[in-house]
Amino acid sequence: MFFGDARAISPLIRGTKHEAVHAPRLLEVDDPLRATLRGGVDSSMHAAIRAIAGDNADAAVSAGSTGGLMALSRHLIGTLPGIRRPAIVKTLAGEGERRFRMLDLGANIGVGPAQLHQFALMGCAAASADGVQEPAVALLNIGSELRKGPRSVRAAANLLADDARLRYAGYIEPDRMFGSSLDVVVVDGYVGNIALKAAEGAVRMAHYLLGRELANAAASGQVVERLQRVRDAYNPQRYNGAALLGLNKVVVKSHGGADRQGFANAVAQAIQALSAALVAQIAARA
Amino acid sequence: MFFGDARAISPLIRGTKHEAVHAPRLLEVDDPLRATLRGGVDSSMHAAIRAIAGDNADAAVSAGSTGGLMALSRHLIGTLPGIRRPAIVKTLAGEGERRFRMLDLGANIGVGPAQLHQFALMGCAAASADGVQEPAVALLNIGSELRKGPRSVRAAANLLADDARLRYAGYIEPDRMFGSSLDVVVVDGYVGNIALKAAEGAVRMAHYLLGRELANAAASGQVVERLQRVRDAYNPQRYNGAALLGLNKVVVKSHGGADRQGFANAVAQAIQALSAALVAQIAARA
Numbered sequence: 299m300f301f302g303d304a305r306a307i308s309p310l311i312r313g314t315k316h317e318a319v320h321a322p323r324l325l326e327v328d329d330p331l332r333a334t335l336r337g338g339v340d341s342s343m344h345a346a347i348r349a350i351a352g353d354n355a356d357a358a359v360s361a362g363s364t365g366g367l368m369a370l371s372r373h374l375i376g377t378l379p380g381i382r383r384p385a386i387v388k389t390l391a392g393e394g395e396r397r398f399r400m401l402d403l404g405a406n407i408g409v410g411p412a413q414l415h416q417f418a419l420m421g422c423a424a425a426s427a428d429g430v431q432e433p434a435v436a437l438l439n440i441g442s443e444l445r446k447g448p449r450s451v452r453a454a455a456n457l458l459a460d461d462a463r464l465r466y467a468g469y470i471e472p473d474r475m476f477g478s479s480l481d482v483v484v485v486d487g488y489v490g491n492i493a494l495k496a497a498e499g500a501v502r503m504a505h506y507l508l509g510r511e512l513a514n515a516a517a518s519g520q521v522v523e524r525l526q527r528v529r530d531a532y533n534p535q536r537y538n539g540a541a542l543l544g545l546n547k548v549v550v551k552s553h554g555g556a557d558r559q560g561f562a563n564a565v566a567q568a569i570q571a572l573s574a575a576l577v578a579q580i581a582a583r584a
Numbered sequence: 585m586f587f588g589d590a591r592a593i594s595p596l597i598r599g600t601k602h603e604a605v606h607a608p609r610l611l612e613v614d615d616p617l618r619a620t621l622r623g624g625v626d627s628s629m630h631a632a633i634r635a636i637a638g639d640n641a642d643a644a645v646s647a648g649s650t651g652g653l654m655a656l657s658r659h660l661i662g663t664l665p666g667i668r669r670p671a672i673v674k675t676l677a678g679e680g681e682r683r684f685r686m687l688d689l690g691a692n693i694g695v696g697p698a699q700l701h702q703f704a705l706m707g708c709a710a711a712s713a714d715g716v717q718e719p720a721v722a723l724l725n726i727g728s729e730l731r732k733g734p735r736s737v738r739a740a741a742n743l744l745a746d747d748a749r750l751r752y753a754g755y756i757e758p759d760r761m762f763g764s765s766l767d768v769v770v771v772d773g774y775v776g777n778i779a780l781k782a783a784e785g786a787v788r789m790a791h792y793l794l795g796r797e798l799a800n801a802a803a804s805g806q807v808v809e810r811l812q813r814v815r816d817a818y819n820p821q822r823y824n825g826a827a828l829l830g831l832n833k834v835v836v837k838s839h840g841g842a843d844r845q846g847f848a849n850a851v852a853q854a855i856q857a858l859s860a861a862l863v864a865q866i867a868a869r870a
Binding site for chain 1: 677678679690693694724726733734735757758759760761762763771774775777778779780781782783784785786787788789790791792
């Protein structure tokens with residue numbers, strides 16, 4: 299089901315099984331929360347979340363405002379028992395064929411130890427849903443020594459170490475997480491969002507330098523092709539799609555600047571979450 | 585003056601004007617603060633900081649523990665009037681020939697608005713010492729809208745906007761800071777350290793992918809050379825050296841894994857800080 303301006307959508311899906319739902323208003327990032335929740339009923343995001351809340355659809359994918367998506371999801375779908383607030387999780391590429399999950403990436407700012415502990419449980423459930431057995435989980439910090447970092451992270455370390463359901467691997471520094479054998483990295487939402495965007499910015503910077511040098515080089519077609527592959531391997535589009543964990547339903551946030559491939563990846567992630575029964579896995583763990 | 589095991593140092597500097605000072609004990613990262621301050625008098629770091637505190641030397645460069653260097657510097661040298669705690673600043677490469685400064689990178693965890701404001705003043709003084717006129721300063725945050733981010737950052741935004749001495753440019757997201765025209769980026773020490781290490785880790789990851797692809801490619805010598813240049817342009821060694829701002833003297837921290845070139849860059853940074861009268865610039869501004 300496609301939610302938006304049906305006059306624009308219908309011609310694109312004619313002759314398919316897809317359905318256009320007319321909900322033409324677009325929520326803006328700057329819309330106040332109250333307007334989103336109360337006045338936003340004619341918005342495409344409100345209509346889409348209503349559809350999964352009413353069991354007319356199994357999962358929702360949106361490239362709209364993260365704050366709006368989070369607020370509407372909590373309000374209309376609700377969180378699983380015991381979950382205070384959902385967290386945003388993303389799967390990132392490590393060295394080799396390795397993948398790891400990082401959360402929270404921006405939904406929860408200034409969280410305490412209990413919430414970091416809950417992120418660890420939800421992240422491990424997501425890893426299990428991806429087929430990882432006994433996932434290893436670490437806390438993002440600025441050193442590996444026990445006394446490093448903010449009080450909340452140090453207190454969370456005790457909670458994670460004491461929880462027999464978790465395979466706790468200690469602190470991880472962000473420069474090591476890509477090369478580690480971790481499955482889940484846990485962090486406060488403000489810090490996690492900063493870390494993710496710093497990594498993206500640095501890679502973009504490396505690409506800029508690469509492009510400048512290659513423009514001057516007599517590179518063979520084969521080399522250019524391989525370098526393009528490197529660039530693609532870290533293309534955010536390829537890893538587009540962040541799941542909102544802790545809700546009663548599957549909701550995936552796509553990047554606002556996603557292209558066709560990126561949005562398709564976000565949809566594929568929603569389908570994968572459904573077939574792996576991600577919500578039930580989290581309900582059982584957290 | 586070289587501080588350490590004089591038996592090892594002396595043969596290396598024979599016939600030069602350099603001097604070896606015998607202070608053979610090495611402070612460990614795990615040494616408790618009390619041991620560093622009281623019991624560490626025979627350590628090389630303690631001896632070096634004593635030398636600048638006693639005006640026997642103008643600046644100190646150390647590749648030892650950041651925590652130890654910060655504690656000894658505060659204890660033996662002291663901070664400038666009005667500075668509560670020093671901040672760690674580093675100059676990073678942006679696109680083109682642009683450079684920008686980022687602070688704090690790990691000395692102060694969980695800081696409030698007043699301290700972020702002070703970081704902005706010190707960072708702008710450092711930019712001025714580098715020859716930047718009317719430096720533009722921004723706060724690192726997870727969005728550009730005013731209501732984004734932690735309370736401390738939002739409150740700091742008001743302080744920076746109201747300070748006529750500053751050219752305040754608003755919030756900057758870390759994926760945009762490399763391509764922006766900013767001169768100073770201000771952030772809490774925990775978050776700044778995470779952002780820096782996430783950027784380093786992502787670049788290392790890109791290099792890993794690059795190396796893997798190039799190993800399989802029939803790359804010409806010229807192309808390999810240019811790619812090496814890209815790697816070097818983001819080599820942390822080249823930007824090695826973080827200044828401790830807010831002290832009565834020049835203290836520069838080198839990365840513990842610095843090579844010859846990296847350590848030389850840290851020394852060059854200390855010399856540049858002296859010739860630009862960095863301490864006086866900060867005293868005048870902060």
